[in-house]
Amino acid sequence: MQQLFDAAMFGSTLRIMTPILLAALGGALCSRVGLFNVGLEGLVLIGAFSAIVGNYLFGNVLMAVLFSIIIVMLFSALFAFISINLKANAIVVGISLNFLAAGLTTFALRAIFDVKGAYYDKDMVGLPKWDIPLIKDIPWVGTVLSGHSPLVYLGIIIVIALQFYLFKSVSGFRLRSVGENPIAAQSIGIKVRGIQYGAVLMCGVLCALAGAQLSLGQVTMFTEGMTAGRGFIALVATMLGQANPLGVMGSSVLFGFMEALSIRLQGFSLPTHFTMMLPYIVTLVAMFFFKDRTYAQDALKAGGSSR
Amino acid sequence: MNRVKETLRGLVQPLLAVLIGLLAGAVAILVVGGSVVDTYAEMWKGAFGNFYFFTNTLARATPIILAGLGVALAFRAGFFNMGAEGQMILGGLSAALTALYLPGPGWFVCIAAILAGIIAGGVWSLFAGWLDARFGMNLLITTLLLNYIATYFGGYMVSYPFKDRTGSAAMAQTPMIDQSIWLPKLFQGMGLHAGFIIAIAAAILIYWFTHKTVTGYEIRMLGSNPSFAAYGGVRRIRMMMLSMVISGGLAGLAGAGEVLGTQYRFLDGSLSSASYAWSGIMATLLARSHPLGTAVAAVLLAALQTGAMGMERNTDVPLEVGSVIQAVLTLFVSAQIGYSFLKRRKEKKSNAAAV
Numbered sequence: 001m002q003q004l005f006d007a008a009m010f011g012s013t014l015r016i017m018t019p020i021l022l023a024a025l026g027g028a029l030c031s032r033v034g035l036f037n038v039g040l041e042g043l044v045l046i047g048a049f050s051a052i053v054g055n056y057l058f059g060n061v062l063m064a065v066l067f068s069i070i071i072v073m074l075f076s077a078l079f080a081f082i083s084i085n086l087k088a089n090a091i092v093v094g095i096s097l098n099f100l101a102a103g104l105t106t107f108a109l110r111a112i113f114d115v116k117g118a119y120y121d122k123d124m125v126g127l128p129k130w131d132i133p134l135i136k137d138i139p140w141v142g143t144v145l146s147g148h149s150p151l152v153y154l155g156i157i158i159v160i161a162l163q164f165y166l167f168k169s170v171s172g173f174r175l176r177s178v179g180e181n182p183i184a185a186q187s188i189g190i191k192v193r194g195i196q197y198g199a200v201l202m203c204g205v206l207c208a209l210a211g212a213q214l215s216l217g218q219v220t221m222f223t224e225g226m227t228a229g230r231g232f233i234a235l236v237a238t239m240l241g242q243a244n245p246l247g248v249m250g251s252s253v254l255f256g257f258m259e260a261l262s263i264r265l266q267g268f269s270l271p272t273h274f275t276m277m278l279p280y281i282v283t284l285v286a287m288f289f290f291k292d293r294t295y296a297q298d299a300l301k302a303g304g305s306s307r
Numbered sequence: 308m309n310r311v312k313e314t315l316r317g318l319v320q321p322l323l324a325v326l327i328g329l330l331a332g333a334v335a336i337l338v339v340g341g342s343v344v345d346t347y348a349e350m351w352k353g354a355f356g357n358f359y360f361f362t363n364t365l366a367r368a369t370p371i372i373l374a375g376l377g378v379a380l381a382f383r384a385g386f387f388n389m390g391a392e393g394q395m396i397l398g399g400l401s402a403a404l405t406a407l408y409l410p411g412p413g414w415f416v417c418i419a420a421i422l423a424g425i426i427a428g429g430v431w432s433l434f435a436g437w438l439d440a441r442f443g444m445n446l447l448i449t450t451l452l453l454n455y456i457a458t459y460f461g462g463y464m465v466s467y468p469f470k471d472r473t474g475s476a477a478m479a480q481t482p483m484i485d486q487s488i489w490l491p492k493l494f495q496g497m498g499l500h501a502g503f504i505i506a507i508a509a510a511i512l513i514y515w516f517t518h519k520t521v522t523g524y525e526i527r528m529l530g531s532n533p534s535f536a537a538y539g540g541v542r543r544i545r546m547m548m549l550s551m552v553i554s555g556g557l558a559g560l561a562g563a564g565e566v567l568g569t570q571y572r573f574l575d576g577s578l579s580s581a582s583y584a585w586s587g588i589m590a591t592l593l594a595r596s597h598p599l600g601t602a603v604a605a606v607l608l609a610a611l612q613t614g615a616m617g618m619e620r621n622t623d624v625p626l627e628v629g630s631v632i633q634a635v636l637t638l639f640v641s642a643q644i645g646y647s648f649l650k651r652r653k654e655k656k657s658n659a660a661a662v
Contacts, residue, residue: 038447082638082641088641089641091387091447092592092641093638093641095387095389095588095592095641096592096634096637096638096641097638099585099589099630099633099634099637099638100634100635100637100638101634102630102634103627103630103631103633103634103635104631104634106627106630107335107625107627107628107630107631109627110339110625110627111335111338111339111625229451229452229455232448232451232452235448236448236452239445239448271463271466271467273459273460273462273463273466274459274463276459277455277456277459277460280452280455280456280459281456283452284438284444284449284452284453284456287444287445287448287449288438288442288444
């Protein structure tokens with residue numbers, strides 16, 4: 001037990017949580033304006049890939065992240081255009097967007113880097129690791145909290161900022177009203193479409209950051225389909241957190257912890273199949289315990305599944 | 308006359324999408340510096356160039372048709388069953404294990420193995436439906452999560468308890484199934500097996516079921532207008548369970564067909580790496596859940612895939628062009644771009660989007 005739950009594992013929980021958290025916050029924004037964004041997985045994948053491409057093109061991590069943000073925003077704008085302007089079913093558009101992301105990234109991997117499966121370059125520099133002064137010297141806490149990529153800290157700041165924005169600011173109130181009742185919102189002069197576009201584009205930015213953390217945060221490489229369902233887990237995190245930034249944070253911590261634990265357990269002569277299955281099983285169990293009726297309503301409105 | 312007109316109008320959109328898909332493919336080909344005409348010619352040859360390639364395409368289409376039909380049926384009922392992959396894997400695994408360990412004459416074991424595949428897929432799918440109906444857990448998400456669980460479970464089964472330890476290969480796979488149990492090939496020396504006939508029969512059967520039977524009508528009604536269906540006395544939960552079990556059963560059948568007709572064993576990752584299930588979902592989206600249309604779209608997608616392989620053999624263009632074309636095609640059909648655009652021009656501009 002002592003070996004299992006040491007400080008390093010909680011540190012890796014934070015690190016693993018970040019992509020899920022960032023994408024889930026994006027999902028929360030979309031759901032707050034009444035668009036169920038199943039395309040998170042694809043957006044994060046594109047983010048991860050374009051961050052690597054940006055790094056390759058500019059040789060600069062900051063430029064890489066900016067490049068990734070621009071590219072992912074383009075794709076989220078596509079999602080917004082098709083589901084808002086052309087009134088297509090958002091779920092179907094999201095699913096197709098995932099296909100597009102998978103197809104385009106594998107193709108571009110071949111076209112740009114001329115490799116199959118994965119791209120890795122030992123000279124490429126990933127995101128820096130920040131040591132937080134003072135905190136890094138505290139024994140246990142330092143190992144957990146210090147030495148992460150800036151995006152990990154940014155994720156936590158965004159949670160607080162978003163919580164404040166959504167529930168304490170006028171603009172946030174308007175945004176929420178769009179999701180609650182678009183017609184009523186429109187009748188008091190709120191630009192429904194503008195706000196929906198804004199939310200989806202912001203979701204794109206967050207997914208780009210999530211992708212950058214995946215491909216540049218730890219490993220500095222891109223592998224085909226490296227999101228491996230994290231976008232869908234983020235979707236669950238959005239649901240469990242009831243599209244509430246703090247709640248989303250809580251559920252992301254849970255998933256990050258389970259994944260960190262499953263990686264840890266692999267050292268314990270358990271079949272890796274079961275440890276890798278663990279996060280998905282816990283996600284299912286979590287869904288069972290934290291049901292959110294309002295979200296089910298949203299899904300129903302979007303023509304989705306849950307009754 | 309009206310019917311012909313309607314069918315033609317229904318065709319405009321997929322054709323437009325195919326055109327846009329090919330256009331996107333052309334851009335991709337130009338980006339990597341290939342010749343568009345030559346590349347597409349090679350692609351066509353790779354898919355339909357001669358009888359061998361043609362049967363190859365049909366063989367690849369077989370699991371896509373079946374998985375796609377399953378998804379189409381659930382879509383028709385208004386449920387997003389994204390779990391075809393997991394259902395297919397469990398179907399394939401059960402079929403392989405039944406074929407390996409059930410005693411009896413070959414034809415009997417073959418049928419039993421197919422049934423085992425259908426049952427395994429159906430039960431896995433039903434489980435997701437039950438979680439939704441009983442506990443309100445979003446079906447779209449549960450089916451996705453169950454995919455990963457099924458994949459790892461299948462991987463475990465063939466890496467540990469049922470691993471083939473006879474050969475020298477270290478691959479995670481079951482032993483080879485006895486030849487008497489294999490699904491017969493349709494032509495000597497070609498990949499196409501009897502599963503294709505089963506798939507076509509299933510497409511016709513599902514068409515008949517959804518369009519000519521009362522239950523099928525109820526399922527379609529449930530998908531197109533749930534309130535009206537409820538008013539008409541359709542029992543939503545029962546229909547949901549029914550459509551999910553058939554849907555998963557078809558995916559399981561797809562997995563069983565691949566195991567009994569092509570690979571003759573369950574090989575870890577072979578069903579998911581070819582992404583038959585996801586192609587099936589694409590086919591469904593392309594055909595807007597029409598069973599016969601799904602079969603046609605599945606053949607089209609399979610042709611794209613085998614064609615892209617042929618193209619890669621003979622040109623410098625990477626075969627991933629095929630997936631770009633597929634994805635763009637699907638995106639544009641799902642967007643119902645032509646249709647909504649025309650409709651929107653007629654109606655007045657409104658600011659509210661989702662109502």
